[in-house]
Amino acid sequence: MSRLAVVCGGSRGIGQAVSVLLAQRGCRVAVVSRNVEAAQDTVACLRGADHVALSCDVSKEEEVRRTFESICQTSGNITYLVNAAGINRDSLLVRTRAEDMLSLLHTNLLGSMLTCRAALRSMLQAQAQAQAQGAAIVNIGSVVALKGNPGQCVYSASKAGLEGFTRSLAKEVASRNIRVNLLAPGFIHTDMTAGMKEEDVARSIPLRRFGKVEEVAQAVLFLLESPYITGQVLVVDGGLQLSM
Numbered sequence: 001m002s003r004l005a006v007v008c009g010g011s012r013g014i015g016q017a018v019s020v021l022l023a024q025r026g027c028r029v030a031v032v033s034r035n036v037e038a039a040q041d042t043v044a045c046l047r048g049a050d051h052v053a054l055s056c057d058v059s060k061e062e063e064v065r066r067t068f069e070s071i072c073q074t075s076g077n078i079t080y081l082v083n084a085a086g087i088n089r090d091s092l093l094v095r096t097r098a099e100d101m102l103s104l105l106h107t108n109l110l111g112s113m114l115t116c117r118a119a120l121r122s123m124l125q126a127q128a129q130a131q132a133q134g135a136a137i138v139n140i141g142s143v144v145a146l147k148g149n150p151g152q153c154v155y156s157a158s159k160a161g162l163e164g165f166t167r168s169l170a171k172e173v174a175s176r177n178i179r180v181n182l183l184a185p186g187f188i189h190t191d192m193t194a195g196m197k198e199e200d201v202a203r204s205i206p207l208r209r210f211g212k213v214e215e216v217a218q219a220v221l222f223l224l225e226s227p228y229i230t231g232q233v234l235v236v237d238g239g240l241q242l243s244m
């Protein structure tokens with residue numbers, strides 16, 4: 001049977017481009033987001049059959065448990081997990097409400113922890129049944145976790161937390177031949193950056209432009225399919241961190 005990939009945050013932006021590329025590579029894709037209509041729209045664009053769309057808020061433990069159980073019952077064991085679900089709430093720390101801090105941490109950090117745990121149960125079960133196909137996880141972090149950015153204290157903390165989580169989890173599951181890596185994008189054209197003026201920011205990017213979602217998806221695929229890479233952070237930012 002073809003590989004099953006779960007893409008959290010697959011309805012838009014980076015996750016949608018990852019879903020498209022994985023379907024082109026012959027994977028069956030489970031597209032997960034809170035808005036199920038948007039996830040269905042993504043599924044409608046995917047090449048091949050047997051893709052599914054599911055509504056799930058990744059920050060809610062019970063919803064994640066039910067969603068992953070439903071995916072495995074319908075589609076079998078999971079080979080790939082991509083955690084692209086994320087939010088930003090940019091503001092200076094002194095103006096940031098505790099509830100916004102919690103939303104950021106719950107979606108960007110706790111959400112990935114919950115989905116990794118749920119997917120690992122399936123990946124380990126596949127191994128027990130000798131059906132494993134090189135299982136791998138890619139978490140989407142951010143270049144701001146590496147260098148910091150004013151107005152993004154909590155966002156960058158959530159992404160820095162994800163880095164530590166990724167490295168530790170990579171060590172926990174390496175003996176089972178499950179790989180876990182993190183991809184740290186710079187500025188990418190999506191809804192998340194729609195309010196920014198590219199020309200104002202681009203001069204600080206060595207490649208002088210924002211990235212395209214397809215360029216990030218290509219790098220996600222590289223990490224998923226590279227059998228000897230685990231616990232790594234791959235920066236896809238047009239050189240931004242060199243000049244930060």
Ligand code: NDP
Binds near residue numbers: 033084184
């Ligand atoms: P978008 O805003 O375009 O898409 C975000 C996706 O996440 C949507 O599918 C959204 O669907 C989903 N999502 C958000 N919250 C939840 C939730 N609680 N549960 C389930 N799904 C959720 O963002 P991008 O594609 O730009 O970002 C993808 C990832 O890349 C994020 O983690 C972001 O932090 C990171 N990133 C993006 C950068 C950029 O420049 N664009 C730069 C660095 C990192 P729905 O709203 O229906 O739930």
